[in-house]
Structure formats: structure tokens, C-alpha cells
Amino acid sequence: MTYLLTGGRSGISISVTDINAMEPLTPAVFHILLALADGERHGYAIMQDVAAASANTFRMGPGTLYGTLKRLLAADLVAEAGEREDPDMNDERRRYYSITPNGRQAVISEAKRLESLVRIARKKSLLGVPAR
Amino acid sequence: MRIHEWLYRILIRLYPADFRREYQAPIQQAFRDQLRNADNPVKLATLWIWTLSDTARSVTTEHLERWQSMKIAAYLLFVTILILLGRYELRTDDTGMVVFFILVSAFILTWMNPQRRWLWSFVGWCVPAAEQFWGEPLPGLPDLKSRLMLLAFVTFVGFLGSFAAALLKRSTTNMLPKT
Numbered sequence: 375m376t377y378l379l380t381g382g383r384s385g386i387s388i389s390v391t392d393i394n395a396m397e398p399l400t401p402a403v404f405h406i407l408l409a410l411a412d413g414e415r416h417g418y419a420i421m422q423d424v425a426a427a428s429a430n431t432f433r434m435g436p437g438t439l440y441g442t443l444k445r446l447l448a449a450d451l452v453a454e455a456g457e458r459e460d461p462d463m464n465d466e467r468r469r470y471y472s473i474t475p476n477g478r479q480a481v482i483s484e485a486k487r488l489e490s491l492v493r494i495a496r497k498k499s500l501l502g503v504p505a506r
Numbered sequence: 507m508r509i510h511e512w513l514y515r516i517l518i519r520l521y522p523a524d525f526r527r528e529y530q531a532p533i534q535q536a537f538r539d540q541l542r543n544a545d546n547p548v549k550l551a552t553l554w555i556w557t558l559s560d561t562a563r564s565v566t567t568e569h570l571e572r573w574q575s576m577k578i579a580a581y582l583l584f585v586t587i588l589i590l591l592g593r594y595e596l597r598t599d600d601t602g603m604v605v606f607f608i609l610v611s612a613f614i615l616t617w618m619n620p621q622r623r624w625l626w627s628f629v630g631w632c633v634p635a636a637e638q639f640w641g642e643p644l645p646g647l648p649d650l651k652s653r654l655m656l657l658a659f660v661t662f663v664g665f666l667g668s669f670a671a672a673l674l675k676r677s678t679t680n681m682l683p684k685t
Contacts, residue, residue: 417532417535421540433556435556435557435564436534436540437533437561437564437565441564441568444525
């Protein structure tokens with residue numbers, strides 16, 4: 375299965391052939407997939423979820439958000455879920471997105487990778503008392 | 507609020523046309539949502555600083571991505587131009603022009619594809635190749651030894667041009683914002 379990720383500092387897309395062998399997801403990709411893991415969201419809701427989940431340490435503007443969504447759609451990690459009104463937000467019609475099975479697998483793989491890194495950091499007492 | 511939306515609509519014009527066609531409406535909508543929450547001058551100023559930074563970063567990324575996809579067509583066009591310029595360069599019979607032509611060609615090709623900079627070092631070979639093709643031997647090169655020296659010279663110049671481009675590309679790539 376092939377898909378595109380934005381990797382590295384240049385933001386240039388790279389292609390890989392195996393989800394499990396892929397390079398780390400960029401923060402924007404990871405946060406968007408995390409936000410969609412709970413269910414369908416429109417763009418502004420994704421931005422709010424990301425800001426809340428990261429305690430405002432990571433924020434995305436509309437340009438970064440939709441550029442990343444475009445690449446995630448091309449990579450089949452995210453799918454469009456139609457347009458409808460959001461009653462919590464002045465009833466404007468909004469474009470919704472959902473995570474695909476590939477996207478769910480990608481975010482799980484990335485979370486596991488980060489978990490193993492945290493485990494290593496804990497063993498080295500970089501995060502306070504090492505876990506037993 | 508309308509003036510802020512109008513200003514943002516002007517910023518959106520910086521994105522590539524196909525990106526605007528697809529995402530202009532939701533991008534403007536998200537900005538409007540952010541504007542509603544910016545209910546005092548400080549929040550508004552912060553929003554604009556953030557928006558300008560986000561736009562600069564994402565516009566650069568979108569344009570760079572399109573540049574990547576046009577590479578093959580750009581290579582073919584550039585090689586064609588190189589061959590034609592090689593023909594012109596032969597007529598000038600000027601070493602300075604030879605060096606300039608090879609340096610610029612190697613630089614541009616390496617900028618487009620730094621991974622193949624060793625290949626682009628040989629772009630200067632189009633000069634003696636064009637000479638063979640168009641049947642106009644360069645003066646002062648009657649024997650094999652002098653022709654081999656010419657090949658070594660053009661390879662060295664090509665290497666200089668591609669090496670300089672690779673260095674500059676690496677340093678400018680590191681300056682681009684993350685996505």
C-alpha cells in the first residue's frame with residue numbers, strides 16, 4: 375500500500391510502501407489523526423481539538439490544516455464525510471472528515487513508537503522516577 | 507469583521523490555483539470562526555500574527571509540492587534548452603562563456619534534483635557532444651589528449667556548479683518551516 379506523508383523539515387512529500395516501516399508522522403499529521411480518532415470533525419473542530427489536546431502548545435492555522443488534510447486524503451488516511459450544518463456553530467454548512475482504517479493504523483503505529491521512546495526516556499530517568 | 511475577512515481573502519490568493527479552488531471556502535470559514543473568538547484587540551492582533559505565519563508556511567509548502575510534480579517536464583525542457591545553448595556557446599569560442607554556461611546549467615539541475623548532483627556534474631559534456639553532433643570541432647583541440655583534457659575541465663566545472671547548488675539547497679531547505 376502506498377501513501378504520501380509530509381516528512382522532514384522541507385514539507386516535501388515522500389512515498390513509502392509499508393505503514394509499519396514508515397518514517398515518523400509529522401506533528402500536524404499525528405494531531406489531526408488523533409482528533410479524528412474520536413469521530414468525524416469539520417476543519418475548525420479539528421483545530422480546536424488539537425489546541426485543547428496539546429494544551430495550546432501546538433496550534434494549526436487553516437492553511438496548514440487544509441494542506442495537511444489534502445495530503446492525508448491523497449494518502450487514504452482520511453476521508454471526506456460529506457457536508458452538513460453544525461448546530462453548535464451558527465448552522466453554517468461545513469465539510470466533515472473521518473479517519474480511515476489506514477489512518478487509524480498509522481496513528482496507532484505512531485503512538486506505539488512514541489510510547490517506546492517514552493519508555494526508554496523513563497529508564498534513563500529523563501522523566502523523573504523510572505517506571506518499574 | 508468584514509475587513510479582516512477581505513484581507514484574508516487577499517492572502518489566500520497566494521496559494522496555488524488548484525488548492526484555492528478546492529479549499530478556499532473551508533479555509534475562509536475556519537478563519538471566520540477564529541475571528542469570532544477574537545473579541546478584543548489583543549486577541550485580534552495575536553490571531554493576525556499567527557495567521558500570517560501560518561499562511562507563509564503553508565503557501566511555501568503548497569508551491570514546493572507543485573514544483574516537485576513538475577520536475578520531469580522541467581528536466582526534459584531544460585535538457586532541450588541545454589542542447590540548444592550548447593550549440594550557441596560553440597559559436598562564441600569564448601572560454602569564459604563555456605565556464606559560465608556549465609556552471610549555471612549544473613547549478614540549476616542540481617537545485618532541481620540534489621540527489622543526482624554527481625550526474626549533473628557531467629552536464630558540461632554537452633559542449634563537446636554538441637561539437638560532435640553539429641560537426642564543428644573546437645579550435646586548438648586536434649588530438650585525443652587535448653580532447654580528454656577538455657572533458658576533464660568541463661567535468662570539473664560541472665562539479666563546482668552542482669556542489670555549490672547542493673550546499674545552498676541544503677542550507678535553504680533547513681530554513682523552511684515544518685508542516
